[in-house]
Amino acid sequence: METLRQVLSPDFLLRNSVYTSVLIGFACPLVGMFLVLRRLVFMGVALPQISSTGVAVALSVPLWLGIMQPEHAAHSEHLLAFVGSTAFSLAAILVLAFLDRRRRGLPEGRLGSAYVVAAALSILLLSKNRYAEVGWLDLMKGEVITIDNVDLILTAAALAVVVIALALFHRELLLVSFDRAMAITLGKDVVTWDVLLYVLIGLTVSMAVLSVGPLIAFGFLLVPPLTAHLFAANMRQFTIFASVLGGIASFVGFCIAYRFDLPVGPAEVVLLGLIYAAAFGLRKLVRRKAR
Amino acid sequence: MNDPFIRLDDLAIGYQGQPVLSALSLTVVRGSFTAILGANGSGKSTLLKTILGLIPPIGGHIHLPANPPAVFGYVPQATDFDPLYLLTGRDVALMGVYGRVKLGRPIPPRERAFVTECLRATGAEEFARQQFAELSGGQKQRILIARALATRPDALVLDEPTAGVDAAATQALLAFISQLHEERKLTILLVTHDLPLVRQHAQQVIWLHQGQVLTGTVANVLTPERMAEIFDIEIG
Numbered sequence: 312m313e314t315l316r317q318v319l320s321p322d323f324l325l326r327n328s329v330y331t332s333v334l335i336g337f338a339c340p341l342v343g344m345f346l347v348l349r350r351l352v353f354m355g356v357a358l359p360q361i362s363s364t365g366v367a368v369a370l371s372v373p374l375w376l377g378i379m380q381p382e383h384a385a386h387s388e389h390l391l392a393f394v395g396s397t398a399f400s401l402a403a404i405l406v407l408a409f410l411d412r413r414r415r416g417l418p419e420g421r422l423g424s425a426y427v428v429a430a431a432l433s434i435l436l437l438s439k440n441r442y443a444e445v446g447w448l449d450l451m452k453g454e455v456i457t458i459d460n461v462d463l464i465l466t467a468a469a470l471a472v473v474v475i476a477l478a479l480f481h482r483e484l485l486l487v488s489f490d491r492a493m494a495i496t497l498g499k500d501v502v503t504w505d506v507l508l509y510v511l512i513g514l515t516v517s518m519a520v521l522s523v524g525p526l527i528a529f530g531f532l533l534v535p536p537l538t539a540h541l542f543a544a545n546m547r548q549f550t551i552f553a554s555v556l557g558g559i560a561s562f563v564g565f566c567i568a569y570r571f572d573l574p575v576g577p578a579e580v581v582l583l584g585l586i587y588a589a590a591f592g593l594r595k596l597v598r599r600k601a602r
Numbered sequence: 603m604n605d606p607f608i609r610l611d612d613l614a615i616g617y618q619g620q621p622v623l624s625a626l627s628l629t630v631v632r633g634s635f636t637a638i639l640g641a642n643g644s645g646k647s648t649l650l651k652t653i654l655g656l657i658p659p660i661g662g663h664i665h666l667p668a669n670p671p672a673v674f675g676y677v678p679q680a681t682d683f684d685p686l687y688l689l690t691g692r693d694v695a696l697m698g699v700y701g702r703v704k705l706g707r708p709i710p711p712r713e714r715a716f717v718t719e720c721l722r723a724t725g726a727e728e729f730a731r732q733q734f735a736e737l738s739g740g741q742k743q744r745i746l747i748a749r750a751l752a753t754r755p756d757a758l759v760l761d762e763p764t765a766g767v768d769a770a771a772t773q774a775l776l777a778f779i780s781q782l783h784e785e786r787k788l789t790i791l792l793v794t795h796d797l798p799l800v801r802q803h804a805q806q807v808i809w810l811h812q813g814q815v816l817t818g819t820v821a822n823v824l825t826p827e828r829m830a831e832i833f834d835i836e837i838g
Contacts, residue, residue, distance in 0.1 A: 347686070348686055483705070485687075489684070492654070492678055492682075493749075499701075540686070544733075
């Protein structure tokens, strides 16, 4: 109770981090459910990693080129990271989705290769940039960093755009995902709808990676939808259960991490994993009793 | 009466520039019941998908009514759908009206009522509230036909609707499609392997065989001599 009181206090130092984490917890499952439905789960793993490579590139290249001096980098660090993360996320998801649509090569092979090359590239880049390495490693470990009001507002605004777009165009995005042929015969521009969905996924992933790191990002993209799918009876329930589970797990995970002085990201993802395992077991039990 | 609905003019169809069929010229008359027959890999589904605009033609032209544009009610194979989607039969049928609903707006009550009518017409109303993925093959086909009818189509285009459906349900399904054809004067384009059903219900046949196309009425195409030629057998 004491932890809860502290975390909810308006004077709490990491107040903005809690808000950001919860926002990410609510928003990520909303796009993650499309990755699950389209059977692009590996994309949910590779994309945050590629996005964090974008952060590494954005933080490293200007210093190498001598455009920016390390002592001045702090001012523009967040903007650079945002640009790098978003550009890499969007480029990766569009290229990977295009190749998937063209059925070129083995999908798992492409995503696995993208993941491992992105991770290795990040390490290589940062090994030559001590300044960027510290911040990036915090991001990788899921350490909560202090988030200022401007960053919180930017994150909330970007996620609001994603949620509003998903709410407005849910019908079309679902139709194009479920039955592409039907969508074409109804005169829908399936490529445009695919691109919109991928842009929304890319934007959410990049905001999540910047705020909470790739580990939590892919945890929240995939585990809440997978858990919600066990119990939901229709798409509306699937959407609501996944988003609410993500938001609540994010807040509870933060409180647990704060109470026991643990890194926030891993604490939240392990909590999600435990909930998923419990839900899986519970469903089996319910089904066995129903027989 | 012989108003052409679909006219194929020197059409070449296939995938990634590799033709499956070429020099295809034929006409499908408005209000006709046409069966597309052929062995596996003969190009039946490719032809259907090309007519629907799902696959671009490699060459030639497809002439369709432009003013107003032709509306196709497409009925894919029931096995084409991923069971991960938590959609009821009614949710799937409602997709038929998506083409008429404005972006970001809810589906108007009159369109919902129309979908209910379509479900009733196909005998799918009683199981429409069940999960689509959990329905039998025949039930799924009825939902998919209801969805196609909900598009207010000029033509129903069915891709092997009886695949994976038992014999009794197959008979019932084809009888129902015939009834729709007669009552609503719909043009029917049906891909199938089932010769007895074609004899019973279709008027026109397009038979794809080793890159050749035979077209004509059922009586003209499905003669014992033609069949013997196609199946390479001798008539006793």
